Amino acid sequence: MSEDASKPFEPKIVAFFCNWCTYTAADLAGISRMQYAPNVRAIRLMCSGRVDPQFVLAALSEGADGVLIGGCHPGDCHYQEGNHNARRRFELLRLMLRDMGIEDERLRLEWISASEGDKVQKVCNEMTEQIRALGPLRLATVPRWSADGDHDRAAELVKQVTS
Amino acid sequence: MSKPKVAFYWCASCGGCEEAVVDLAEVVLDVVEAVDIAFWPVALDFKVSDVEALADGELAAAFINGAIRTSEQQEMVELLRRKAGAVVAFGACAWLGGIPGLANLSSRESILEFVYRGSPSVQNGDGGVPQELIDVPEGRMTLPHFDETVRTLDQVIDVDYYLPGCPPPCGLIAGAVMALVEGRLPEKGSVLAPDVALCAECSRAATKPEDLKLKSFKRPYEVIADPELCLLAQGLVCLGPATRSGCGAVCIAANMPCTGCMGPTSRVIDYGAKALSAIASLVESEDEDEIAVLAGQIADPVGTFYRYSLPASLLHRRVEPARVSEGTAS
Numbered sequence: 313m314s315e316d317a318s319k320p321f322e323p324k325i326v327a328f329f330c331n332w333c334t335y336t337a338a339d340l341a342g343i344s345r346m347q348y349a350p351n352v353r354a355i356r357l358m359c360s361g362r363v364d365p366q367f368v369l370a371a372l373s374e375g376a377d378g379v380l381i382g383g384c385h386p387g388d389c390h391y392q393e394g395n396h397n398a399r400r401r402f403e404l405l406r407l408m409l410r411d412m413g414i415e416d417e418r419l420r421l422e423w424i425s426a427s428e429g430d431k432v433q434k435v436c437n438e439m440t441e442q443i444r445a446l447g448p449l450r451l452a453t454v455p456r457w458s459a460d461g462d463h464d465r466a467a468e469l470v471k472q473v474t475s
Numbered sequence: 476m477s478k479p480k481v482a483f484y485w486c487a488s489c490g491g492c493e494e495a496v497v498d499l500a501e502v503v504l505d506v507v508e509a510v511d512i513a514f515w516p517v518a519l520d521f522k523v524s525d526v527e528a529l530a531d532g533e534l535a536a537a538f539i540n541g542a543i544r545t546s547e548q549q550e551m552v553e554l555l556r557r558k559a560g561a562v563v564a565f566g567a568c569a570w571l572g573g574i575p576g577l578a579n580l581s582s583r584e585s586i587l588e589f590v591y592r593g594s595p596s597v598q599n600g601d602g603g604v605p606q607e608l609i610d611v612p613e614g615r616m617t618l619p620h621f622d623e624t625v626r627t628l629d630q631v632i633d634v635d636y637y638l639p640g641c642p643p644p645c646g647l648i649a650g651a652v653m654a655l656v657e658g659r660l661p662e663k664g665s666v667l668a669p670d671v672a673l674c675a676e677c678s679r680a681a682t683k684p685e686d687l688k689l690k691s692f693k694r695p696y697e698v699i700a701d702p703e704l705c706l707l708a709q710g711l712v713c714l715g716p717a718t719r720s721g722c723g724a725v726c727i728a729a730n731m732p733c734t735g736c737m738g739p740t741s742r743v744i745d746y747g748a749k750a751l752s753a754i755a756s757l758v759e760s761e762d763e764d765e766i767a768v769l770a771g772q773i774a775d776p777v778g779t780f781y782r783y784s785l786p787a788s789l790l791h792r793r794v795e796p797a798r799v800s801e802g803t804a805s
Contacts, residue, residue: 364748364749364752365745365748365749365751365752366743366744366745366748366749366752366789368748369745369748369788369789369790370744370745370789372789372790373789373790386761386763396761397756399761399763399766400755400756400758400760400766400770401751401752401755401756403755403763403766403767403769403770404751404754404755404770404773404776405748405751405755406770407770407771407773407776408747408751408776408777408780411580411775411776411777411793412580412777412790412793412794413793413794413795413796414790414794449794450794450795451790451791451794452624452790452791452792452794453791454624454626454630454786454791454792
């Protein structure tokens with residue numbers, strides 16, 4: 313919101329990587345000294361099936377410009393079904409985000425096995441450039457009323473969007 | 476000893492919540508016996524000046540239904556907040572934004588444009604839209620400001636309790652009023668309804684398969700639903716698994732799937748995301764294209780999953796496309 317206009321826009325991407333494949337691949341990319349966009353903040357989960365759509369919305373509402381989900385290739389899930397569930401939620405969530413005015417490029421699901429460090433590099437770079445072209449995600453902020461003065465901020469923000 | 480005073484007020488709502496109070500039928504006599512109604516614009520002839528004349532905190536409780544969209548609504552709920560010991564967000568609109576909250580899918584300008592000019596059923600000579608201030612020969616006329624965004628009650632004032640439902644079920648209303656009157660106050664911020672999912676009280680729960688999987692989603696008009704079997708198992712998008720109970724599953728009794736008006740349980744932050752997750756996980760396919768086809772069978776995902784809760788969601792409203800003048804790509 314209050315980004316310095318003089319600085320070029322740097323996308324913030326939150327990545328949910330599964331412990332068994334994609335996070336290991338990101339480690340491999342690091343060990344192999346592959347360089348990729350520093351815009352991606354990786355969060356390790358045990359499985360891509362653990363990615364609750366609430367996590368994605370929370371990331372976006374807290375300032376992420378995009379969310380990347382990384383899991384094992386189909387058939388390789390450590391828990392058999394987890395990545396399929398991730399896919400099921402992702403497809404529906406993407407349709408919903410589209411209706412909320414959020415571009416498809418801001419949510420991405422990729423299968424990246426533990427040996428594919430180069431794919432981590434490629435996907436992170438690609439997504440960063442796509443979102444850089446889209447620009448920042450501008451969400452409305454409407455905080456809950458609170459006694460410590462957030463209320464005035466809410467009223468101020470509403471005034472801003474209404475004027 | 477004088478009876479505790481209560482107020483009822485409505486904001487952006489349809490009047491169904493007022494109807495629910497009337498629907499208390501003979502129970503309303505117990506309520507009237509126990510309290511003095513000091514303000515209820517839909518039913519009783521009190522004026523705003525009567526509320527202003529009350530001492531701060533003199534009302535035991537204010538029951539406020541409807542979402543907040545105009546400056547008038549904001550002024551009224553701020554006034555009632557000062558006068559009331561407890562504020563109860565009454566119904567889905569006050570708690571979560573409700574059906575009027577779906578207006579957060581459109582901009583203020585596009586709403587005014589459609590309602591006063593674009594709609595095929597509108598005849599509006601010179602295409603005028605309401606002005607907040609206009610001078611006419613008889614004098615100066617004013618209207619409240621119409622906000623860009625629909626807000627929930629607790630985005631505008633401090634709220635003590637929430638009564639869910641569209642409208643809240645009579646049993647919960649009577650229970651809430653009596654609890655307040657008798658001073659049996661639950662923890663601040665409580666939702667005055669059971670904290671389990673609707674499936675727990677659904678009469679069809681026994682017919683819900685342990686491992687439910689679906690090959691297609693259907694809309695209510697596409698099937699004649701079996702009146703005994705779990706509606707979800709019949710392919711209808713029933714939001715019972717993600718929705719708070721306390722309504723007695725009346726829609727399901729009428730063979731209609733749950734649309735989620737009772738909102739989330741206390742473990743959920745964003746109702747729509749959780750409901751979406753519950754439904755998406757039922758898809759019986761591992762094929763990416765087929766999963767996409769099934770997801771596409773759910774018409775209007777935002778309207779389906781956020782039917783009553785868009786303003787309370789993490790995203791609040793549709794993202795407006797970036798203005799060209801702000802062009803960020805260089």
